[in-house]
Amino acid sequence: QVQLVESGGGLVQAGDSLRVSCAASGRTFTNYRMAWFRQAPGTEREFVALISRTGAGTAYADSVKGRFTVSRDNAKNTMYLQMNSLSPEDTAVYYCAASPRVSAFMRRDDYDYWGQGTQVTVSS
Secondary structure, eight states: OOEEEEEOOEEEETTOOEEEEEEEESSOGGGOEEEEEEEOTTSOOEEEEEEOSSSSOEEEOTTTTTTEEEEEETTTTEEEEEEOSOOGGGOEEEEEEEESOTTOOSOGGGOOEEOOOEEEEEEO
């Protein structure tokens, strides 16, 4: 199995940018499709972005399209989420997830492995 550790969260102001990272260990990183989810207090965990094994394919939730960019560095076993033009509505715990299946898409159940999350708070 693969172990995932997120980092880079913090407190920022509306309009700021932030990059969060997800470091993977254990199994071959390129065997996994990777994704970001987020969960705000009192809400369900929701899909944010995904990236294919090679990094050539990405997909985004409508709420972040054009503001967030997902990427991965397979040499460093790390995935990133660059978040621009942040708003208070982006405040949440951000989780990275991994799936060995190429069919994994936007559902939580598509992913087998999860990190512990990193808090992102955007003040107005």
